Amino acid sequence: MNWIAAALLIAGALFSLLASVGILRMPDLFNRMHTTTKSGTMGVGCILIAAGVHSHDFRTGFVAVLIFIFFLLTAPVAAHMIARAAYFTGVPLWKKSVMDDLSTHKKKHPLDSES
């Protein structure tokens, strides 16, 4: 059990380090968000499951899995909202980006909620 917990801890810490290096080195806000959301969620999930494995306790494991599921549900929502806000406030894309499907809607957004 100790070996499983230690391996999950180290894997989670390395995933978190990957997310941080990504947020520092990526050229563009959307690339940064791509790195941060997925890798960060994976890192925190590994560490939480390690905490659940380490405590031989049903309640702690349940809470840890609950927090992990909560992160899995909320991280895409938060990333989507930041990306939407960034795109419509005019944050520039990277020079080498290949696709921009919303470029025709840049001025006036059809799903716009305000008047």
Add this chain to the structure above:
Amino acid sequence: MSLQEIDPLPFAFSFSMIVLGISLVLGFIRLLRGPSLCDRVVAFDLLTTLGVSMIAVYVMMFEKYAELDIAMVVGLVAFLGTVALAYYTEKKRGEL
């Protein structure tokens, strides 16, 4: 000396705490430097995620399992903060 007699956990605790600290510093550099407000919001999101990870490692280190609830509350508040910042950034378009 077999594999059962070695305890890898103290090394794993120290290693993960140090690596998470380095990650916090790197994320904080982006929080300070970010060209736009949205970069800062993304960096803030990453910092709170790392904070939840550090709380989980602390819980394992000192075996205070009841304090895992703090991690849940921090995650909830971080999500609400991120969503609120994104919402008002989009509302205030053109004024920032």
